[in-house]
Amino acid sequence: MEAQCMNEFYEFLTGPALWAAFIIFIVGIVVRVAYLYGLSRERDLVFYNHVDLKWAFRSIIHWLIPFGSVSLRTQPLFAIAFFLFHVCLLGVPIFLLAHNTLWQEAYGISLPSLPDSLADVLTVLFVISALVLLVRRIVRPEVRILSTAWDYFLLVLTSAPFVTGFLAYHQIGPYKLTLILHILLAEILLIVIPFSKLGHIILFFFSRAFIGFEMGTRRGARTW
Amino acid sequence: MNDALQKPINTKVIKELLDMNNSARIRMWLSICSRCGLCAESCFFYLAKNKDPKLSPAYKFKASLGELYRRKGEVDREFLEKCYGIIWGQCTMCKRCSLFCPFGIDIATMISTMRGICNSQGVVPEGLVKTSENYRVTGNQMGMSTEDFVDTCSWMAEETAEEIRGLEIPMDKQGARIMYTVNAREPMYYPQDIAMAAKIFNVAEEDWTVSSTGWDSTNLAMFAGDKALAGQIVKNMYVKAQELGVQAIAITECGHAYRSARFEGPYMLGMRSGKPPVPVVHSVRLFYEYLRDGRIKIDPDKMLTEPVTYQDPCNVSRNGGLWNEGREIIKYVARDFRDMTPNAVYNHCCGGGGGFIPMGAEFKKRRMESGKIKAEQIKATGAKIVITPCHNCFDQIGDLNKEYNLGIKVIQFKEIITEAMIIPDKFKPVETGDKDAED
Numbered sequence: 001m002e003a004q005c006m007n008e009f010y011e012f013l014t015g016p017a018l019w020a021a022f023i024i025f026i027v028g029i030v031v032r033v034a035y036l037y038g039l040s041r042e043r044d045l046v047f048y049n050h051v052d053l054k055w056a057f058r059s060i061i062h063w064l065i066p067f068g069s070v071s072l073r074t075q076p077l078f079a080i081a082f083f084l085f086h087v088c089l090l091g092v093p094i095f096l097l098a099h100n101t102l103w104q105e106a107y108g109i110s111l112p113s114l115p116d117s118l119a120d121v122l123t124v125l126f127v128i129s130a131l132v133l134l135v136r137r138i139v140r141p142e143v144r145i146l147s148t149a150w151d152y153f154l155l156v157l158t159s160a161p162f163v164t165g166f167l168a169y170h171q172i173g174p175y176k177l178t179l180i181l182h183i184l185l186a187e188i189l190l191i192v193i194p195f196s197k198l199g200h201i202i203l204f205f206f207s208r209a210f211i212g213f214e215m216g217t218r219r220g221a222r223t224w
Numbered sequence: 225m226n227d228a229l230q231k232p233i234n235t236k237v238i239k240e241l242l243d244m245n246n247s248a249r250i251r252m253w254l255s256i257c258s259r260c261g262l263c264a265e266s267c268f269f270y271l272a273k274n275k276d277p278k279l280s281p282a283y284k285f286k287a288s289l290g291e292l293y294r295r296k297g298e299v300d301r302e303f304l305e306k307c308y309g310i311i312w313g314q315c316t317m318c319k320r321c322s323l324f325c326p327f328g329i330d331i332a333t334m335i336s337t338m339r340g341i342c343n344s345q346g347v348v349p350e351g352l353v354k355t356s357e358n359y360r361v362t363g364n365q366m367g368m369s370t371e372d373f374v375d376t377c378s379w380m381a382e383e384t385a386e387e388i389r390g391l392e393i394p395m396d397k398q399g400a401r402i403m404y405t406v407n408a409r410e411p412m413y414y415p416q417d418i419a420m421a422a423k424i425f426n427v428a429e430e431d432w433t434v435s436s437t438g439w440d441s442t443n444l445a446m447f448a449g450d451k452a453l454a455g456q457i458v459k460n461m462y463v464k465a466q467e468l469g470v471q472a473i474a475i476t477e478c479g480h481a482y483r484s485a486r487f488e489g490p491y492m493l494g495m496r497s498g499k500p501p502v503p504v505v506h507s508v509r510l511f512y513e514y515l516r517d518g519r520i521k522i523d524p525d526k527m528l529t530e531p532v533t534y535q536d537p538c539n540v541s542r543n544g545g546l547w548n549e550g551r552e553i554i555k556y557v558a559r560d561f562r563d564m565t566p567n568a569v570y571n572h573c574c575g576g577g578g579g580f581i582p583m584g585a586e587f588k589k590r591r592m593e594s595g596k597i598k599a600e601q602i603k604a605t606g607a608k609i610v611i612t613p614c615h616n617c618f619d620q621i622g623d624l625n626k627e628y629n630l631g632i633k634v635i636q637f638k639e640i641i642t643e644a645m646i647i648p649d650k651f652k653p654v655e656t657g658d659k660d661a662e663d
């Protein structure tokens with residue numbers, strides 16, 4: 001009985017729920033960006049006069065490469081954790097063999113895959129870097145004072161699919177349950193992204209571009 | 225603190241302002257700040273006060289504008305009182321934090337927005353209320369009359385003509401190349417500033433003029449959060465420059481005047497081009513060009529030999545783009561230059577910016593406390609002379625000198641250039657005593 005319930009739930013999560021999560025994720029982001037763009041054409045119009053792709057690009061790229069900014073160089077441990085966290089967060093789910101197999105089965109398409117052993121190492125690195133971020137949030141007074149319960153929740157939510165995925169892959173604990181949790185948490189994460197500070201996965205590029213040309217085009221000043 | 229704090233708060237007006245300012249930028253910034261705290265280390269207020277986490281830039285905008293949006297403007301007097309301390313007493317809008325934020329969030333703009341909202345409720349430092357009143361009545365921050373300004377200029381022209389033959393301070397000269405604008409403190413307290421500028425322009429054979437209106441390029445209304453008045457102040461200057469048909473507006477050695485005239489002015493007036501109607505050039509750039517082009521020559525024997533450092537005014541360097549020009553001038557006038565760390569784009573505010581100096585005695589203690597970082601930076605260079613092309617930096621570092629016993633002298637570029645420049649023969653005064661000596 002219980003097993004049947006679980007199977008049904010698994011079917012739901014990998015079927016309609018997955019679709020829903022992806023649609024909400026993509027539509028949510030598109031709508032958020034479109035809304036802000038519209039608002040900016042109405043209220044920030046004056047700033048469009050010095051848009052400059054070169055400065056926008058420089059402003060973005062220096063914050064994507066490790067130690068590319070003066071700011072991150074002042075906190076090396078954070079900079080490393082920060083970089084690993086983001087690279088693994090993006091790279092592992094997309095290039096994981098197990099995920100690609102699912103894509104292949106469902107749609108007949110897949111991306112190149114990481115060897116499982118490498119994915120394992122990256123997952124562990126991700127969890128360690130998430131822990132560094134968590135500990136930093138707690139021990140550094142200037143970060144702690146800014147942190148709300150929501151910030152902690154989002155950090156845990158972002159890490160949870162990695163932890164559960166790792167456990168499921170290595171069949172540690174009840175396999176079916178961890179797998180279900182893995183999918184469920186990942187879907188919740190996808191849904192939360194467009195509506196929270198995690199929207200920075202796309203808005204990062206806009207805000208960096210803005211400050212890049214605000215300081216760069218007009219003053220020749222770098223912002224990294 | 226202002227008396228207006230006793231009056232009830234008009235939340236309707238606050239809500240209107242919140243809505244007006246609810247731009248894509250502010251919405252995005254408030255929603256994506258990930259509370260990473262990287263901005264903290266960039267702020268001299270934070271560093272000077274033993275890393276008090278409440279002084280991190282992110283905390284300051286969260287506790288003021290962020291909280292105001294969260295509560296949808298439903299706040300009381302007590303809240304604005306708390307914000308008063310934050311937005312005026314803990315931020316000079318130097319924009320350094322924007323360079324240290326992974327998202328490049330422009331926190332200064334948010335603090336500035338909050339200043340506007342507090343201004344609407346009369347929650348403004350007394351010193352800035354006074355200057356706003358002066359601008360409104362007379363067009364300049366000191367409340368000086370046009371006659372007084374014109375008289376001061378002709379008085380300075382007379383005095384200086386004894387040193388530079390044929391020296392003039394042209395007033396409202398139609399079609400001059402540049403219209404030179406000053407900080408109203410100059411004619412009021414330091415008229416020799418105008419005399420020094422006149423010497424440089426005359427020796428460089430610049431085609432220049434001062435103007436009888438729009439002559440004060442400072443804009444403290446910009447820091448008081450009075451956007452309408454701030455726009456009017458810049459407009460006065462633009463209009464006058466257009467009337468005179470000059471090619472550029474030149475700004476005296478003042479930081480925020482340049483930020484206002486060159487960068488913020490067009491935005492305050494909603495100019496779609498984002499550019500002032502007449503190009504704006506800072507003295508630092510002009511002086512650099514004179515030296516580079518040989519229009520001003522420096523007597524090597526009169527160069528500064530004592531160790532010199534340069535205080536980058538935030539609004540000339542980081543927010544003005546002129547950090548190289550400042551250092552180039554120094555190469556001409558000083559033998560022993562020792563840069564501060566950090567410097568140029570990354571330099572720390574002196575602690576006197578954002579209207580801090582005119583905010584007066586009420587803020588002096590904080591100004592001295594937060595200036596600790598600058599005092600330490602200066603001390604570390606071992607310099608005996610600090611050059612800074614900004615009136616606020618000048619005053620603040622002068623105060624820091626006393627507070628921290630730095631044993632330094634603060635000067636502006638005008639001072640050292642006029643002292644060290646070679647006066648070509650044609651400008652040398654006719655020596656009246658010569659005849660007696662020959663006889």
